[in-house]
Amino acid sequence: MGSSILLGSFALVVMMAISYEPFQWMGVNASEVRITCYHHCNQTFESQELAHKDEYKIYGYPYSTNTRRVLAVLHEKGLSYDPITVDLKAGDQKKPRFLSINPFGQVxxxxxxxLKLTESRAISEYIVTVHKSRGTQLLNYESYKKMGTQRMWMAIESFExxxxxxxxxxxxxIKPMYGLKTDYKVVNETEAKLEKVLDIYEERLKKxxxxxxxxxxxxxLYHLPNIQYLMDTHTKRLFENRPSVRRWVAEIIARPAWKRACDVKAWYHKKKN
Known part of the structure; x- marks a missing residue:
């Protein structure tokens, strides 16, 4: 019995080792093949998805960019949710009741x-992973190259x-909503930096x-919340002056799921608390 267990364990180790390198032995570039581990793990995710019920709750604010990012994902996946309003304008996010839910005071x-999650991008990836086979396929991990490219642009959005x-x-x-003055010196300095980023986007979107x-x-999708607001500001020209960027912006803000995410009346109509 002991020896058969050892042999079985050895065979498992060998099979695991082979699964990582066989394509090199056959002269195939591993970056071109499907990601074995990801798809194996995804079978588990998909079995969880079948048993999952849509009983999500979101503490958020319908004007919040980060809240809208998550709502867009939910709508792209055709999922329902129970919205619980945290009125940022009234300072609800800094009150003890909400800080007990998220001590960072953010929606x-x-x-x-x-399960409780914060941070809109982490929430979004959780939803998309749980509901991989449903609605819009927002993550593409068919190969290492596709995964790497998508991860790169998600990181560019976050950091650039x-x-x-x-x-x-x-x-x-946001400042005008609170009766505060816009600092146009900051706007001009920031726009100059954004132009350089959008020049890179223009070249990418040509191809x-x-x-x-x-x-x-x-x-x-991650770009949508700030773009939506900026389309009503003087900064809009930076996007419109670049033909490929302009075409891309027009396509993504026209998505039905995004329009629903921005529907403030729908948020309050759904509100049950």
Whole structure:
């Protein structure tokens, strides 16, 4: 019995080792093949999806860029949710009741049963992974190259695009909501930096319908919240002056799921608390 267990364990180790390198032995570039581990793990995710019930709750604010990012994903996947309003304008996010839910005082907070998640991008990836086979296919991990390209553009949005566009949205859209003055010196300085980023986007979008591939993915969706606000500001010209960027923006903001994500009346109509 002991020896058969050892042999079985040895065979398992050998099979695991072979699964990582066989393509090199056959002269095939591993980056061109499907990701074995990912698809094996995904079978588990898909079995969980079949048993999953849509009982999501979101603590958020319908004007919040980060809340809208998650709502867009839910609508792309055709999922329902129970919205719980955290009025940022009234300072609800800093009150003890909400801080007990998220001590960072930020929205959204996403509840899936006893699971609580914060950070809009982490929430979005969780939803897309749980509901991989449903609705729009927002993540594409068919090969290492596709995975790498999509991850790269998601990171570019987070580290290059979002910091600049968040400043511009704050100065030109959010501050006026609170009766605060826009700092146009900051706007001008930030726009100069954004122009350089958009020049890179223009070159990419000349060659590809969307950022990560020729289909709409999470990499594009992540850009939507700040773009939506900036289309009503003077910064809009930076997008419109670049033909490929202009075409891309027009396509992504026209998506029905995004329009529903921006529907403030629908948020309050769904509100049950």
């Amino acid at each position: 959204p907070v996403f509840l899936d049963g006893d 695009f979002d910091p600049l566009t968040s400043i511009l949205t704050l100065e030109q859209s 590809s319908s969307f950022l990560a591939s020729n289909s709409f993915t999470m990499a594009d």
